[in-house]
Amino acid sequence: MRQISELKLKVLDLLKEDARRDPNLLATLLGATPEEIAEAIAELEEDNVIVKYATVVNSSKLDDEKVTALIEVQITPERGRGFETIAERIYLFPQVMSVYLMSGAYDLLVEVEGRNLKEVASFVSDKLSTLESVLSTKTHFILKKYKQDGIIFEDPEEDRRLLISP
Amino acid sequence: MSVNSQDVENNSKSMTSYLSPVVREIQPSGIRRFFDLVSGNKDIITLGVGEPDFITPWHVREACVYSLERGFTSYTSNAGMPELREAIAEYLYNSYDLKYDPKDEMIVTVGGSEAIDLALRALIEPGDEVLVPVPCYISYSPITSIGGGVPVEVETFAKDSFKLKAEHLQARITPKSKILILNYPSNPTGGIMTYEDWLPIAKVVEENDLIVIADEIYSELTYDHKHVSFASIPGMKDRTLLVNGFSKAFAMTGWRMGYVCGHPDLIYAMLKIHQYTVMCAPVMGQVAALEALKNGLREKDHMVESYNQRRRLIVQGLRDIGLSCHDPQGAFYAFPSIQSTGLSSEEFSQRLLMEAKVAAVPGNAFGGGGEGFLRCSYATSVSQLNEALHRMGQFVHKLKQG
Ligand SMILES: Cc1ncc(COP(=O)(O)O)c(C=O)c1O
Numbered sequence: 001m002r003q004i005s006e007l008k009l010k011v012l013d014l015l016k017e018d019a020r021r022d023p024n025l026l027a028t029l030l031g032a033t034p035e036e037i038a039e040a041i042a043e044l045e046e047d048n049v050i051v052k053y054a055t056v057v058n059s060s061k062l063d064d065e066k067v068t069a070l071i072e073v074q075i076t077p078e079r080g081r082g083f084e085t086i087a088e089r090i091y092l093f094p095q096v097m098s099v100y101l102m103s104g105a106y107d108l109l110v111e112v113e114g115r116n117l118k119e120v121a122s123f124v125s126d127k128l129s130t131l132e133s134v135l136s137t138k139t140h141f142i143l144k145k146y147k148q149d150g151i152i153f154e155d156p157e158e159d160r161r162l163l164i165s166p
Numbered sequence: 167m168s169v170n171s172q173d174v175e176n177n178s179k180s181m182t183s184y185l186s187p188v189v190r191e192i193q194p195s196g197i198r199r200f201f202d203l204v205s206g207n208k209d210i211i212t213l214g215v216g217e218p219d220f221i222t223p224w225h226v227r228e229a230c231v232y233s234l235e236r237g238f239t240s241y242t243s244n245a246g247m248p249e250l251r252e253a254i255a256e257y258l259y260n261s262y263d264l265k266y267d268p269k270d271e272m273i274v275t276v277g278g279s280e281a282i283d284l285a286l287r288a289l290i291e292p293g294d295e296v297l298v299p300v301p302c303y304i305s306y307s308p309i310t311s312i313g314g315g316v317p318v319e320v321e322t323f324a325k326d327s328f329k330l331k332a333e334h335l336q337a338r339i340t341p342k343s344k345i346l347i348l349n350y351p352s353n354p355t356g357g358i359m360t361y362e363d364w365l366p367i368a369k370v371v372e373e374n375d376l377i378v379i380a381d382e383i384y385s386e387l388t389y390d391h392k393h394v395s396f397a398s399i400p401g402m403k404d405r406t407l408l409v410n411g412f413s414k415a416f417a418m419t420g421w422r423m424g425y426v427c428g429h430p431d432l433i434y435a436m437l438k439i440h441q442y443t444v445m446c447a448p449v450m451g452q453v454a455a456l457e458a459l460k461n462g463l464r465e466k467d468h469m470v471e472s473y474n475q476r477r478r479l480i481v482q483g484l485r486d487i488g489l490s491c492h493d494p495q496g497a498f499y500a501f502p503s504i505q506s507t508g509l510s511s512e513e514f515s516q517r518l519l520m521e522a523k524v525a526a527v528p529g530n531a532f533g534g535g536g537e538g539f540l541r542c543s544y545a546t547s548v549s550q551l552n553e554a555l556h557r558m559g560q561f562v563h564k565l566k567q568g
Contacts, residue, residue: 031478163215164204
């Protein structure tokens with residue numbers, strides 16, 4: 001992997017704020033040339049540091065609100081491969097949004113998204129808990145998202161300054 | 167522009183004769199007058215704000231809330247909480263190589279504003295001349311007058327990046343000169359002074375036995391050069407009252423937290439005024455300031471990086487529009503010249519506001535030498551800045567087409 005330069009870190013910060021900023025704007029903001037920015041972005045993409053440009057959606061604003069659950073999973077690790085094989089089996093399911101290996105009371109934290117409660121429930125009972133090395137699951141449904149990926153959904157802090165001040 | 171004080175005068179005509187002549191004479195600030203125009207206007211993008219667009223970092227707010235829960239609601243010692251003064255001393259030493267004794271060389275004040283007022287009140291004898299490099303922060307001249315002094319403007323120029331030049335300072339010195347107010351990084355120009363820039367100024371100060379009030383409230387907000395405190399120039403510490411505070415560096419304008427450091431004799435005199443006027447700075451603010459100094463330096467760095475990015479954006483943008491703009495090296499203001507448009511700064515700002523819905527402060531609000539310039543604060547989001555620049559571009563284009 002290439003060394004992450006300071007310029008790249010700053011590019012990342014700015015793109016994390018707003019992925020749609022174009023290289024010319026980034027160049028001006030960072031005092032670099034558009035070519036340097038383009039090269040930095042290209043390398044970040046090549047090295048899989050930038051994995052994807054995503055949109056954070058406040059789905060409570062949509063009619064077809066989805067159901068999200070966080071599932072604590074306890075498993076027996078496999079000899080030789082530890083948690084890798086089972087994690088892979090789980091993350092390959094398209095319903096699964098994220099999988100984290102955790103320290104503490106359980107092993108994997110699995111985020112699952114479905115169209116409704118039933119869909120998530122049947123995923124857990126049919127697919128997840130029937131996997132051989134899965135010992136137990138504990139499903140927590142998300143009732144409301146207040147903040148995600150650093151973005152506060154409901155009450156972003158507003159600008160309360162006067163229009164003119166000394 | 168019509169001045170609101172006119173109405174005030176009409177409504178209370180019978181009472182104005184009671185006012186002290188000095189106060190009667192003081193004009194409302196150019197910024198305030200402009201504010202009257204702006205308020206009520208909808209959809210305005212503002213480049214007129216002299217304060218950070220960040221909200222005080224949460225850990226600082228939280229520390230204050232927690233202290234309230236624990237009942238920190240009483241007076242503190244007049245000069246401020248000892249822990250806070252010690253933290254300030256440590257910070258000044260680490261950042262600017264300044265050694266102040268927190269016991270008798272420092273007062274925690276109600277904003278840098280109170281510190282400036284204390285300094286002038288403690289020093290001025292009626293008729294003393296106070297040298298003020300212009301364009302400058304709006305309150306120096308009025309406070310000087312209120313204190314019985316006579317403000318004397320020393321011009322600085324765009325071609326010098328608004329640095330103060332020793333020959334211009336020297337030219338204004340008379341037997342009555344006593345105080346020099348320095349404000350670098352500067353509001354409104356964004357100009358800074360380097361160590362080399364300071365040396366000839368220090369010589370003039372020494373030779374003419376001046377006392378310096380160094381308002382370094384923007385000291386953390388410098389970009390290509392680190393701030394050099396005037397008090398750190400050899401021989402200057404004893405003749406300098408260093409004013410600084412939390413408003414700009416830590417996004418804490420509303421907390422009203424500042425401080426002043428200097429020779430114990432001067433600080434002792436200022437403390438007398440301070441204790442009889444405000445007793446002490448508010449305890450909530452002091453608790454918050456302590457938290458900011460102890461745990462807020464990383465957030466501060468992050469804010470500075472963000473200002474720097476926007477500085478590049480606005481300077482580039484203004485130049486693309488065709489307005490010449492020196493490279494501001496500190497604070498968060500760009501100070502472009504609008505002379506090429508043929509309008510006065512007051513007319514330019516008013517029309518920019520009415521026709522393009524962008525608010526910026528006319529340069530003449532900042533005293534001599536400000537005419538023909540515009541103060542544009544870039545303490546606002548990238549998207550707002552982009553939109554403001556876009557609108558200004560169209561406006562200037564239209565002007566130049568006639
Ligand atoms: C140069 C300068 N000095 C002092 C102040 C006042 O600072 P404070 O909020 O600490 O009173 C300001 C605020 O705009 C300023 O620009």
